[in-house]
Amino acid sequence: MDWPSERGLRIIKEMHQYTILLFGPSANAIGADRIQIDCDSELDAAALNQAIVEHNAKLEEPIRVGRLAVDNGFVSDTQVVDPRSEIALITMVSGG
Numbered sequence: 304m305d306w307p308s309e310r311g312l313r314i315i316k317e318m319h320q321y322t323i324l325l326f327g328p329s330a331n332a333i334g335a336d337r338i339q340i341d342c343d344s345e346l347d348a349a350a351l352n353q354a355i356v357e358h359n360a361k362l363e364e365p366i367r368v369g370r371l372a373v374d375n376g377f378v379s380d381t382q383v384v385d386p387r388s389e390i391a392l393i394t395m396v397s398g399g
Contacts, residue, residue, distance in 0.1 A: 319345055321384070323355060324391040329365040338362075348373075349380035355392070362392070369394035 321340040330336045340354045348371050356363045370377050372391045373384055384390060 318343060319386040321346070321351060321354075321386045321390060323351075323371075324389070325362075325365075326391070326393070327395055329362060329369070329392055329394050332361045332365070333359050345383050345386065347381055347383050348378045351384055351390075352380075365392060365394045 319342050321342070322337055323340065324337050325333070325335065338355065338358055340351065340358055342354065346354060351371065352366045356366055369392050371384070372378070372393050373382070373388045375389070377393075378384065
C-alpha cells in the first residue's frame with residue numbers, strides 16, 4: 304500500500320493543557336488562583352512541578368514544600384497526570 308508523503312502535509316500535534324489550582328500563599332505570590340501549563344505530551348508529577356516553576360519562579364518554594372493533588376488525592380512524582388484532572392498545588396495546611 305502506498306502511503307502519502309509527509310511532504311506538503313501539515314502535521315498537528317495534540318497539545319495538552321494543565322490547569323493547576325493555587326491557594327493561600329501560592330495564589331498570593333503570583334496574584335492568581337490558577338495557572339495553565341501547555342505542553343505537547345502528558346507529564347508525570349515531577350515534570351509538571353518543574354513546568355510550574357518554569358512558568359513562574361515565585362512558585363519554586365511552594366513546589367519544594369508542597370505536593371500536587373490530582374482528583375482529590377496526592378500523587379507520587381512518577382505518576383502521569385491526566386490534563387483533564389482537577390490538579391491543585393497544596394502547600395500549607397492548618398486546622399484544629
